Amino acid sequence: MSSHDLDAWMWADAVKRLERAEGLQRRFFKPAGPRPPRQWEPPVDIFETDEAVWVVIALPGVSSSRLTELEVRGDELLVAGERPVPAPDARAALHRLEIPHGRFERRVVLPWPRLALAGHELVDGCLYLTLHKR
Structure with missing residues (x-):
């Protein structure tokens, strides 16, 4: 093989x-598609009596107008919305x-079937839900 062929x-x-x-x-560095919005999960407390289930969800700084979803589907409670970054100045x-x-x-699987959302109130940074047993 000549040096020209080798080159x-x-x-x-x-x-x-x-x-x-x-x-x-x-392939490795290809741009990602649309990113899902960043989410956080608020903490939840659940209490039960013979007639109802009470759910308390901590939502500091969230107004009721910022709640976008609040419903019970089957055995699942869904609460969603947005908390804006406070801008004092x-x-x-x-x-x-x-x-x-x-x-x-926040999605919470409820161990009680057939609950109905009977009421909700947003007070002092907490969302209070009353779920009646059917």
Whole structure:
């Protein structure tokens, strides 16, 4: 094999390897599709009596207008909405942000079948739900 043939072969092999590496890189670093909105789950307390189930969901800083879903489907309770980042002043410097914000969703599987949402009230940062047993 002449040195010219060897150079051509080495160059062709190098180009082929570069194309393969670029293809792998494109597959590995391809842009992700639309990202789901960031979510957090509020804590829940559940109490039961003979007639009803009471659910308390901690939602600090959430107004009732920010609740987007509140329903019982079968044996599952769904509460969803959004807590905006509080902005006391547009010029304020943020030093710490520990209270969750953004979209929230809480699904709770209830061990009692056939509950009906009888009432709800948002007071002092907590959502109080009354679920009647059918």
